[in-house]
Amino acid sequence: MKHxxxxxxxxxxxxxxxxSIKEIVFGMEDGMVSTLGSITGIAGATHDPFTTILAGxxxxxxxxxxxxxxxxxxxxxxxxxxxxxxxxxxxxxEQFPKEEQEEMEGMFVADGWPRPLAQKMAEATANDKxxxxxxxxxxELKVFPDKKxxxxxxxxxxxxAYIVGGVIPLAPYxxxxxxxxxxISISITLLGLFMLGVLTTHYSKRNPIKAGLEMFTLASxxxxxxxxxxxxxxxxxxx
Numbered sequence: 001m002k003h004x005x006x007x008x009x010x011x012x013x014x015x016x017x018x019x020s021i022k023e024i025v026f027g028m029e030d031g032m033v034s035t036l037g038s039i040t041g042i043a044g045a046t047h048d049p050f051t052t053i054l055a056g057x058x059x060x061x062x063x064x065x066x067x068x069x070x071x072x073x074x075x076x077x078x079x080x081x082x083x084x085x086x087x088x089x090x091x092x093x094e095q096f097p098k099e100e101q102e103e104m105e106g107m108f109v110a111d112g113w114p115r116p117l118a119q120k121m122a123e124a125t126a127n128d129k130x131x132x133x134x135x136x137x138x139x140e141l142k143v144f145p146d147k148k149x150x151x152x153x154x155x156x157x158x159x160x161a162y163i164v165g166g167v168i169p170l171a172p173y174x175x176x177x178x179x180x181x182x183x184i185s186i187s188i189t190l191l192g193l194f195m196l197g198v199l200t201t202h203y204s205k206r207n208p209i210k211a212g213l214e215m216f217t218l219a220s221x222x223x224x225x226x227x228x229x230x231x232x233x234x235x236x237x238x239x
Contacts, residue, residue, distance in 0.1 A: 021200065023157040027067060028196055029215060031165025035059055036189045037222035039170060041229050043178050043185075052181075053173050060166035068159025075151040082143045089136050093129055100136070101126040107139045168192045193219045 038059050043052040093100050101122050108118035125132050137143045172184040197212035 020154070020157045023071060023154050024161045025196065025200055027064075027158045027161025028165035029193065029218075030067065031060070031064070031162035032168055032189050032193055032196075033219050033222045034063060035166040036169040036185065036219060037225060039173070040182060040186065043173070043182050047178050049173055049178055049181070052178065053170070056166075056170040056173065060163060060170065064159050064162040064166065067162045068155045071158035072151045072155030075149050075154045079148060079151060082141075082145075082148075085141050085143060086133065086137060086145060089141060090129075090133055093132050093136070097126060100132065103140070104132070104135060111139075165192075190216055190219050 035056060039052055039056045042055045046052065104125055105118050105122035108121050109115055113121065125135050134145065137145050169185045169189040172181040172188070175181075176184065193215035194212040197215040198208040200206075201208040201211050
């Protein structure tokens with residue numbers, strides 16, 4: 001008799017957002033924080049809406065592509081490394097079946113299985129090379145061969161998430177003067193980061209206020225540093 005599935009449990013859900021939560025949070029957080037810190041400093045130093053908007057568009061464009069390509073290449077490299085590790089493990093199973101069986105038995109025992117049962121489990125596993133490779137991948141290599149990440153998907157999600165995050169602090173400069181735009185930009189970005197932190201708790205079940213304040217604090221530090229650096233540049237070189 002099967003127990004009822006709880007739709008609130010993450011592992012009972014099929015969610016594309018949950019599968020890409022790392023790229024979404026990383027991309028949006030970095031897009032908001034990096035863009036806010038940069039354009040706040042530029043706006044404070046130049047007091048020029050055109051320069052601020054131009055710099056902001058360039059920053060968001062270049063950084064989003066860089067982040068997307070970086071995520072694509074890092075995921076691809078990780079997949080290739082895992083594939084190499086699996087090939088090496090497959091070779092060891094072919095060349096040293098007895099030693100690999102003993103290693104498997106030791107891992108079963110280390111996981112808490114009684115020695116007699118661990119011996120039987122290792123023996124049964126060793127009789128099926130595909131099963132042996134899968135078990136060694138899980139237990140020794142910490143690799144999940146059945147769940148290969150898509151490098152292209154991760155790269156695209158990261159790129160789009162960065163653009164969405166970067167547009168938030170930049171948007172006010174299109175519609176108002178520098179002074180009010182700085183205030184609104186900082187305000188909506190801090191709010192956006194707080195809400196992003198809160199939304200992640202839908203999956204992590206953490207305290208939403210605590211999660212929101214973590215991102216809020218990071219953004220505040222970035223904005224202050226960016227603004228201070230901009231003022232220092234203004235005072236040092238542009239006076």
